[in-house]
Amino acid sequence: QLTQSPSSLSASVGDRVTITCRASQGISSFLSWYQQKPGKAPKLLIYAASTLQSGVPSRFTGSGFGTDFTLTISSLQPEDFATYFCQQSHSTPHSFGQGTKLE
Amino acid sequence: QVQLQESGPGLVKPSETLSLTCSVSGGSIEFYYWSWIRQSPGKGLEWIGYIQDTGRTSYNPSLKGRVSISVDMSKNQISLKLAPVTAADTAVYFCARHLIAARHQDGLGVWGQGTTVAVS
Numbered sequence: 001q002l003t004q005s006p007s008s009l010s011a012s013v014g015d016r017v018t019i020t021c022r023a024s025q026g027i028s029s030f031l032s033w034y035q036q037k038p039g040k041a042p043k044l045l046i047y048a049a050s051t052l053q054s055g056v057p058s059r060f061t062g063s064g065f066g067t068d069f070t071l072t073i074s075s076l077q078p079e080d081f082a083t084y085f086c087q088q089s090h091s092t093p094h095s096f097g098q099g100t101k102l103e
Numbered sequence: 104q105v106q107l108q109e110s111g112p113g114l115v116k117p118s119e120t121l122s123l124t125c126s127v128s129g130g131s132i133e134f135y136y137w138s139w140i141r142q143s144p145g146k147g148l149e150w151i152g153y154i155q156d157t158g159r160t161s162y163n164p165s166l167k168g169r170v171s172i173s174v175d176m177s178k179n180q181i182s183l184k185l186a187p188v189t190a191a192d193t194a195v196y197f198c199a200r201h202l203i204a205a206r207h208q209d210g211l212g213v214w215g216q217g218t219t220v221a222v223s
Contacts, residue, residue, distance in 0.1 A: 032210030
């Protein structure tokens with residue numbers, strides 16, 4: 001089970017924001033982060049906890065191991081306002097966090 | 104590059120079978136894992152299950168044995184069946200390809216656009 005916090009977050013362009021994902025048991029580094037915009041499929045940002053997916057801007061960084069993980073956006077851009085999900089792939093079911101809506 | 108397209112009925116009656124197909128273009132099903140994920144209106148994402156190109160599957164226990172995923176290599180398609188359905192199965196259904204060949208541990212790198220299914 002994954003618990004994301006906060007569930008919603010208000011921020012401004014240029015802000016640095018951090019989203020947290022906590023696993024109920026250790027999942028090594030098998031944690032991914034996705035961005036989803038309304039009416040669209042999720043987009044993979046980070047996998048293996050800290051590896052940036054090809055084409056994703058470097059302002060997105062992931063960190064963590066075991067049970068505690070973070071996604072940080074260093075300087076928010078207008079296109080970053082979306083909902084973010086974490087997902088663990090250590091064991092099935094490959095569960096998702098409940099999401100963080102960034103407004 | 105590889106593209107995924109989900110298709111199937113947009114409306115299914117309660118107690119009947121939901122059948123969806125994910126058509127893969129620009130690449131082969133071979134060597135990869137493929138997942139189905141759904142998202143209920145205004146809700147989060149729920150992982151339904153995955154299938155390997157060999158046909159090996161893993162399903163979410165929350166679906167209580169109602170789900171089946173299969174692959175048709177000749178048609179380059181992955182299929183999802185869910186039965187019997189209830190109103191709680193109303194959702195947008197996505198298919199996705201796992202990021203790295205022969206591994207299911209590294210996230211979902213390619214997604215279809217999703218297809219909306221209402222149970223009513």
